[in-house]
Amino acid sequence: MPSSPIRKLATYADQAKARGRSVLHFNIGQPDIETPKISTEILKNYQDPIVAYGPSQGLPEYIDALVGYYRQHNILLKNQEILVTVGGSEAIVMGLTVCLDPGDEVLIPEPFYANYNGFAVTAGVKIRPITTRLEDDWQLPEVQEIEKQIGSKTKAIMICNPNNPTGKVYGRDELEKIIFLAKKHNIFLFSDEVYREFIFSGDKHVSLLDFEDAKEHVVVMDSISKRFSSCGSRIGTFISRNKKVMQAALSFAQARLCPPTISQMMAIPFTTLDKKYFVDILSEYKKRRDLVVSQLKKIEGLQFNVPGGAFYIIVKLPVRDAEKFATWLLTDFHINNETIMLAPANGFYNTKGLGEDEVRFAFVLDCDKTKRAMVIFKQGLYHYINTIGH
Amino acid sequence: MPSSPIRKLATYADQAKARGRSVLHFNIGQPDIETPKISTEILKNYQDPIVAYGPSQGLPEYIDALVGYYRQHNILLKNQEILVTVGGSEAIVMGLTVCLDPGDEVLIPEPFYANYNGFAVTAGVKIRPITTRLEDDWQLPEVQEIEKQIGSKTKAIMICNPNNPTGKVYGRDELEKIIFLAKKHNIFLFSDEVYREFIFSGDKHVSLLDFEDAKEHVVVMDSISKRFSSCGSRIGTFISRNKKVMQAALSFAQARLCPPTISQMMAIPFTTLDKKYFVDILSEYKKRRDLVVSQLKKIEGLQFNVPGGAFYIIVKLPVRDAEKFATWLLTDFHINNETIMLAPANGFYNTKGLGEDEVRFAFVLDCDKTKRAMVIFKQGLYHYINTIGH
Numbered sequence: 001m002p003s004s005p006i007r008k009l010a011t012y013a014d015q016a017k018a019r020g021r022s023v024l025h026f027n028i029g030q031p032d033i034e035t036p037k038i039s040t041e042i043l044k045n046y047q048d049p050i051v052a053y054g055p056s057q058g059l060p061e062y063i064d065a066l067v068g069y070y071r072q073h074n075i076l077l078k079n080q081e082i083l084v085t086v087g088g089s090e091a092i093v094m095g096l097t098v099c100l101d102p103g104d105e106v107l108i109p110e111p112f113y114a115n116y117n118g119f120a121v122t123a124g125v126k127i128r129p130i131t132t133r134l135e136d137d138w139q140l141p142e143v144q145e146i147e148k149q150i151g152s153k154t155k156a157i158m159i160c161n162p163n164n165p166t167g168k169v170y171g172r173d174e175l176e177k178i179i180f181l182a183k184k185h186n187i188f189l190f191s192d193e194v195y196r197e198f199i200f201s202g203d204k205h206v207s208l209l210d211f212e213d214a215k216e217h218v219v220v221m222d223s224i225s226k227r228f229s230s231c232g233s234r235i236g237t238f239i240s241r242n243k244k245v246m247q248a249a250l251s252f253a254q255a256r257l258c259p260p261t262i263s264q265m266m267a268i269p270f271t272t273l274d275k276k277y278f279v280d281i282l283s284e285y286k287k288r289r290d291l292v293v294s295q296l297k298k299i300e301g302l303q304f305n306v307p308g309g310a311f312y313i314i315v316k317l318p319v320r321d322a323e324k325f326a327t328w329l330l331t332d333f334h335i336n337n338e339t340i341m342l343a344p345a346n347g348f349y350n351t352k353g354l355g356e357d358e359v360r361f362a363f364v365l366d367c368d369k370t371k372r373a374m375v376i377f378k379q380g381l382y383h384y385i386n387t388i389g390h
Numbered sequence: 391m392p393s394s395p396i397r398k399l400a401t402y403a404d405q406a407k408a409r410g411r412s413v414l415h416f417n418i419g420q421p422d423i424e425t426p427k428i429s430t431e432i433l434k435n436y437q438d439p440i441v442a443y444g445p446s447q448g449l450p451e452y453i454d455a456l457v458g459y460y461r462q463h464n465i466l467l468k469n470q471e472i473l474v475t476v477g478g479s480e481a482i483v484m485g486l487t488v489c490l491d492p493g494d495e496v497l498i499p500e501p502f503y504a505n506y507n508g509f510a511v512t513a514g515v516k517i518r519p520i521t522t523r524l525e526d527d528w529q530l531p532e533v534q535e536i537e538k539q540i541g542s543k544t545k546a547i548m549i550c551n552p553n554n555p556t557g558k559v560y561g562r563d564e565l566e567k568i569i570f571l572a573k574k575h576n577i578f579l580f581s582d583e584v585y586r587e588f589i590f591s592g593d594k595h596v597s598l599l600d601f602e603d604a605k606e607h608v609v610v611m612d613s614i615s616k617r618f619s620s621c622g623s624r625i626g627t628f629i630s631r632n633k634k635v636m637q638a639a640l641s642f643a644q645a646r647l648c649p650p651t652i653s654q655m656m657a658i659p660f661t662t663l664d665k666k667y668f669v670d671i672l673s674e675y676k677k678r679r680d681l682v683v684s685q686l687k688k689i690e691g692l693q694f695n696v697p698g699g700a701f702y703i704i705v706k707l708p709v710r711d712a713e714k715f716a717t718w719l720l721t722d723f724h725i726n727n728e729t730i731m732l733a734p735a736n737g738f739y740n741t742k743g744l745g746e747d748e749v750r751f752a753f754v755l756d757c758d759k760t761k762r763a764m765v766i767f768k769q770g771l772y773h774y775i776n777t778i779g780h
Binding site for chain 1: 622642645
């Protein structure tokens with residue numbers, strides 16, 4: 001299993017901190033936004049004398065609440081079409097285990113969220129990448145191009161929309177490409193929609209659940225982690241209208257007994273949060289994105305697209321080895337004893353050699369920190385190129 | 391994946407409840423003991439504004455606390471030999487995934503905890519049973535008998551000690567059998583020790599971690615679920631002194647990010663609980679066991695062993711099909727509108743045809759309920775045999 005690009009430089013960051021340096025974490029999608037108080041208040045009022053097993057499918061009251069949440073987004077679901085998981089992570093492993101046999105393949109546009117590699121190893125399946133490019137604004141290739149990758153072992157196509165790590169938002173046209181292919185080849189479509197609320201244009205998110213005619217093919221993976229800044233709760237969702245898929249998923253869910261009970265209780269009030277919550281969050285992330293983008297524009301030699309969603313951006317640097325540069329920032333560079341940590345992007349690609357000169361920024365820190373980070377990045381890059389070379 | 395014997399009759403139980411019947415759940419190991427208040431008090435004092443990701447290995451303060459807990463039991467561990475998991479369930483899946491390749495085999499004494507089947511399917515490995523028998527007090531067979539089952543694909547032997555579903559406690563002599571085989575064939579030993587504190591004789595539990603010479607082979611899976619009545623917290627432990635195993639386990643752990651943060655915080659005070667807690671708990675479970683056993687002894691035609699540990703007992707009934715009887719108790723029998731739910735034992739066996747006339751009782755309900763349950767069982771059995779036959 002390849003090591004995670006998000007965590008592989010952690011030792012250097014720890015060493016920098018041990019030397020008394022402060023590290024701004026632009027490498028990992030851990031939001032600094034407060035978890036809504038309505039959730040942590042649940043803890044203060046906790047009454048049950050026994051922290052007992054819940055049902056394997058999830059707490060009925062949370063599933064009811066989720067039905068209501070999706071209804072607000074015009075996605076009509078029945079209770080039995082929802083299964084609560086241990087984070088989005090378990091939902092993805094479940095999809096790969098339930099819908100694929102060991103040795104089967106899943107197509108995924110690269111660059112992709114690096115932990116998909118780990119989930120594929122756990123499920124014993126292979127990832128075949130569909131390469132998307134910065135020059136094409138990370139669009140999916142044409143149908144014929146994608147189709148070339150579909151072989152006898154291909155059982156699914158998985159997307160992340162909005163995309164981590166590119167920030168790309170796939171619209172209806174692009175989704176129709178893969179729906180066409182899923183129907184033609186009778187394969188599954190997995191859609192990781194954990195960033196569904198994070199679309200900066202204000203456009204409505206297009207879910208694969210919106211396509212009534214694809215319902216036998218579609219499995220959606222979701223999570224409260226980013227949306228409600230509750231990464232540590234480990235609560236995700238596995239959704240499908242395909243009855244056989246849900247039955248098989250429930251068998252796997254029964255083996256691991258249940259998702260954490262108190263975390264589910266804490267997630268219930270999220271489903272009825274005032275819309276203003278998202279308006280505020282989104283405006284905060286948009287400010288950060290605009291700040292990052294405006295600063296990047298002032299630096300010569302960079303290539304990037306303005307991300308439409310999520311809170312990530314891939315930047316192509318004028319250096320040969322972006323991992324070396326990201327390591328150097330931690331080991332050798334600082335301004336006022338402060339430096340930044342970035343994720344080298346090669347780990348987000350499955351094809352060897354791609355992404356070697358790219359890094360991913362996660363704009364999850366407040367505007368003051370982001371401003372300082374961009375200064376450190378800019379000066380660090382100039383310094384690196386002028387002293388170390390490319 | 392076979393359906394769980396613990397949950398397969400759930401529909402009949404639901405229907406009985408819908409008819410207004412009360413059901414005593416002797417089918418599932420959900421203790422009725424209160425979660426120690428010292429744990430739920432943590433919730434009232436929760437302060438962190440963000441429910442954030444913790445480290446993939448687990449919260450350092452919880453791992454430190456676990457080192458202290460095992461030290462109390464004369465098991466000396468280093469922090470890097472412990473990984474916090476999402477329940478004992480994840481620890482077992484992790485062991486099977488890390489130490490075995492898809493298609494490999496693990497030997498497990500049957501009857502065994504039925505969810506091992508699900509974990510094996512998830513990991514893509516095969517279970518080969520070592521049959522143990524009620525007539526032999528559920529002892530492990532002789533070394534030569536076990537060795538006959540070891541083939542080129544066999545990579546591990548897994549035990550559960552004290553055992554679910556038999557209540558058998560394996561002592562030093564029996565453990566030495568499998569240690570001998572593990573060394574001779576260079577395979578792993580997995581020990582599910584979630585019931586380590588539940589030994590009614592007062593004897594000290596013998597852990598596979600006590601055998602210094604087997605340390606490269608041993609992986610121990612543990613959990614707070616039963617010990618501290620915190621099944622819904624989903625906090626387990628994966629322990630090994632084999633460095634390669636721990637490194638690989640950490641890679642898998644990184645892919646799923648982290649175990650639930652608040653559940654880990656709630657588990658910390660368990661590690662320093664006063665010894666009196668266990669003395670009281672054990673004496674309560676012993677009372678229940680003695681009550682069940684004394685009532686079973688008064689019923690003709692039963693066979694069983696007095697369980698030495700855990701809180702389960704397997705009982706051989708004078709009926710051909712114990713699942714049919716257990717179903718009938720839910721559908722057709724009651725005393726004062728109350729009935730009991732048992733787990734048919736065939737699902738705990740891997741060998742077809744075994745356990746068809748056996749049920750498992752989980753003695754997890756208080757003495758009043760246990761008394762009523764035993765009356766219902768006794769009268770139900772007589773009534774069944776006299777009206778339905780065998």
